[in-house]
Structure formats: structure tokens, C-alpha cells
Amino acid sequence: MREPDPRARQARSERAIGVGRLQDQIGYALRRAQLSVFADIIAVLAEFDLSPAKFSVLSVIRENPGASSSDVGRVLEIRKANFAPLLDALEQRDLVVRRASEEDRRTFALYLTPKGRALLARATRAQCRHEARLVARIGESGRVQLLELLDRLTQVSAATVGADGRPEEDTKRPARKA
Amino acid sequence: MREPDPRARQARSERAIGVGRLQDQIGYALRRAQLSVFADIIAVLAEFDLSPAKFSVLSVIRENPGASSSDVGRVLEIRKANFAPLLDALEQRDLVVRRASEEDRRTFALYLTPKGRALLARATRAQCRHEARLVARIGESGRVQLLELLDRLTQVSAATVGADGRPEEDTKRPARKA
DNA sequence: TATTGTTATACTCTATAACTATA
DNA sequence: TATAGTTATAGAGTATAACAATA
Numbered sequence: 001m002r003e004p005d006p007r008a009r010q011a012r013s014e015r016a017i018g019v020g021r022l023q024d025q026i027g028y029a030l031r032r033a034q035l036s037v038f039a040d041i042i043a044v045l046a047e048f049d050l051s052p053a054k055f056s057v058l059s060v061i062r063e064n065p066g067a068s069s070s071d072v073g074r075v076l077e078i079r080k081a082n083f084a085p086l087l088d089a090l091e092q093r094d095l096v097v098r099r100a101s102e103e104d105r106r107t108f109a110l111y112l113t114p115k116g117r118a119l120l121a122r123a124t125r126a127q128c129r130h131e132a133r134l135v136a137r138i139g140e141s142g143r144v145q146l147l148e149l150l151d152r153l154t155q156v157s158a159a160t161v162g163a164d165g166r167p168e169e170d171t172k173r174p175a176r177k178a
Numbered sequence: 179m180r181e182p183d184p185r186a187r188q189a190r191s192e193r194a195i196g197v198g199r200l201q202d203q204i205g206y207a208l209r210r211a212q213l214s215v216f217a218d219i220i221a222v223l224a225e226f227d228l229s230p231a232k233f234s235v236l237s238v239i240r241e242n243p244g245a246s247s248s249d250v251g252r253v254l255e256i257r258k259a260n261f262a263p264l265l266d267a268l269e270q271r272d273l274v275v276r277r278a279s280e281e282d283r284r285t286f287a288l289y290l291t292p293k294g295r296a297l298l299a300r301a302t303r304a305q306c307r308h309e310a311r312l313v314a315r316i317g318e319s320g321r322v323q324l325l326e327l328l329d330r331l332t333q334v335s336a337a338t339v340g341a342d343g344r345p346e347e348d349t350k351r352p353a354r355k356a
Numbered sequence: 357t358a359t360t361g362t363t364a365t366a367c368t369c370t371a372t373a374a375c376t377a378t379a
Numbered sequence: 380t381a382t383a384g385t386t387a388t389a390g391a392g393t394a395t396a397a398c399a400a401t402a
Binding site: 019026033036037056074075118127130153154 | 192194195196197198200201202203205206207208209210211214215216219230234237238240241242245249250253254287305308309312313314315316321322323324325328329330331332333356
Binding site for chain 3: 382389391393399
């Protein structure tokens with residue numbers, strides 16, 4: 001995919017255009033794949049009235065019962081100001097409880113309720129079926145390769161960490177303009 | 179690759195928690211990689227006052243001079259209602275021109291201006307340096323493998339197409355609730 | 357002084373609906 | 380009737396700032 005041929009373009013219907021070199025760029029391919037995969041994830045989790053973010057929060061609480069809001073927010077890179085209303089919604093649905101901590105009275109310890117555990121179990125099974133559909137497309141070896149490659153691309157870039165190697169502020173990078 | 183010193187975390191009374199099984203899920207890994215890669219892309223393109231979306235629009239117009247708004251919007255999956263103000267911004271900066279079409283007086287033919295071509299050339303060179311940084315992490319063979327795997331994951335899912343196989347509405351999937 | 361958690365708020369993306377002018 | 384393009388607007392998601400309680 002190099003130079004577009006003007007005659008070929010004329011020969012085509014004028015609707016048939018391509019993205020050109022964009023197609024071979026990692027960022028563009030990553031974004032398209034992520035949107036495509038998430039379209040399915042979102043549809044799957046919507047059956048349980050869960051967004052991907054809520055599903056990930058429930059999963060992390062299940063794996064780390066008693067963790068605080070800041071712990072869970074940090075590992076998922078959700079800012080505290082956005083985490084509070086998300087947690088409110090989960091607590092109002094009786095999926096999660098905030099219990100006062102005795103050691104540090106500023107924090108709450110987070111736990112799944114029985115209802116939360118049951119819902120998450122069902123959602124996780126559906127999510128696994130979704131994952132199986134993806135593996136059917138790329139194979140088990142493709143999955144292993146992909147996770148390895150993605151992990152090597154996922155790094156804290158130089159712009160997002162301070163001199164001590166810790167993320168600045170609230171775990172995220174500074175905003176940039178358009 | 180995240181926290182260099184576990185004791186530093188304890189000093190801040192942070193609990194060492196992990197994301198559990200989430201780590202091995204394709205969707206989660208995809209999203210984290212995409213955000214990480216885009217953080218760099220956004221920073222690179224911000225030097226030229228371009229968002230990834232604007233960069234992609236300029237690129238597609240360069241590869242398809244004379245294409246219409248709906249053509250470009252369709253191939254990039256940008257809805258027409260969102261495409262109009264985006265084009266306005268590019269035209270106000272004298273990077274793109276809308277020329278009236280004689281064949282179909284409803285449409286405009288889009289072209290880069292000389293200024294647009296020059297800016298896009300510089301932005302593309304910076305974007306290539308960004309791409310080279312990514313390839314340095316995964317190798318050229320890793321890049322080829324990755325693009326192949328991502329392409330196989332990028333599909334029009336069953337939920338997004340009508341019975342005739344064509345995307346519904348405005349090229350995108352129906353909205354789902356939280 | 358620093359951190360946890362909350363609220364208020366703003367900005368960006370992306371979505372739908374309604375409209376026009378053409379076809 | 381259907382499509383190209385515009386405008387208005389609403390909803391997510393995500394950002395900052397300021398604050399109270401606690402460390």
C-alpha cells in the first residue's frame with residue numbers, strides 16, 4: 001500500500017476510498033481493534049447493567065477484598081473524583097459495601113456483597129465466552145503472542161512520570177490540547 | 179515496571195493490590211496498550227495542534243484528494259454530525275478546502291491546501307518517529323505479528339450490522355446503556 | 357503538610373434528532 | 380423518498396480545583 005493511483009481511484013466508485021498508510025500504523029490498528037472488541041464487551045456486560053469500568057472495579061474488589069477506594073482507583077487508573085460516583089452507583093445497587101476502616105479513619109474498606117459476588121460470577125462467565133470468541137479468531141498461540149506484544153507496548157511514558165519514577169498527581173498523564 | 183520500590187508504597191500506606199485475572203484478558207490489555215500508545219501520539223501531534231482524529235482526516239484526504247465529507251467520514255467511522263465542525267476547524271486554519279462539486283451539488287470535494295500538505299508532511303515525519311519508538315520495543319517482526327493479530331480482531335460484529343450485512347445508520351453500532 | 361474521599365464543574369467524544377438542499 | 384451536509388443538543392468519560400476529615 002504505497003501511492004494511490006489516480007486512475008484506479010477514478011475507476012472505483014467514488015465511495016470506495018481507503019485510509020492509505022494509516023492502515024499500517026500501530027496506533028490506528030490498536031484503536032480500531034480496541035473499539036471493535038469493546039463493542040462486543042459492552043454489549044455482553046450491558047446484560048448485567050455493567051460498564052467495562054464497573055466490571056473491572058468489581059473484579060478488582062473480588063481479588064482484593066478490603067482494599068480502599070484509592071487502592072482500587074490507582075490500579076485501574078481511575079481518578080478519585082470519578083471513582084466516587086461510580087462506587088455510589090455500585091453501592092446503591094447493593095453490589096458493593098464501604099466499611100469504615102479502624103486503622104485509618106479516612107478510608108473505607110471495599111467488599112462485594114453476596115449479590116455483588118453472584119452478579120460478578122455470572123458476568124465473568126459471559127465475559128469468558130466473549131474471550132473465547134476472540135481466541136477463536138486468533139488462536140490460543142495468537143492470544144499469548146498478542147498479550148506479550150501489548151504488554152511491551154504498555155509502558156509509563158516519559159511524559160507521565162516524575163523524576164522518582166512515580167506517576168504524578170492522580171495516576172494519569174497531563175491533558176493536552178487538540 | 180510500575181512501582182520501583184515496594185517500601186515507598188508502604189510508606190504512603192498504599193496496599194499492593196493487583197488487577198487479578200483482568201491482566202490476561204484481551205480487551206483489558208488492548209485498552210491499556212491503546213491508551214499508553216495514544217498518550218505518546220497525542221503528545222507528538224499536539225506539537226502541530228492536531229488531534230489523532232484531525233491527523234487521520236488530513237491523511238485520508240491526502241490519499242484521496244477530492245473525496246467527499248461522507249466518504250472520509252465513512253472510512254474513518256466519524257459521524258457526519260461530528261465531522262462538520264472538525265472540518266470547519268481544519269478549513270479555518272487553511273489546511274483543507276471544500277470545493278463545490280459539479281456532478282452532485284449536495285457534496286463538497288475535499289483537498290489539502292499547500293499549507294495543509296506542508297503541515298501534514300511534518301506531522302507524518304514526527305508520527306513515523308513515534309512509530310519507530312514502538313517498533314524499538316517489539317521489533318519489526320513483532321510489529322508485523324501485531325498488525326496481523328489486530329486485523330483479525332477488528333471485525334464488524336454481529337450486533338453492528340443489519341440483516342443485509344451493511345452497517346446501520348451512520349456507520350456505527352447502536353448505543354448501549356451503562 | 358500530605359492524603360482520603362467528596363462535590364462541583366468543565367472539556368472532549370460521541371450519540372441522536374431535526375432541518376435544508378439537492379438527488 | 381433518500382442522501383449530503385449542517386446545527387443543536389445530550390450523554391458518556393475524564394480532567395481540574397476546592398474542601399473536610401484525618402494522618
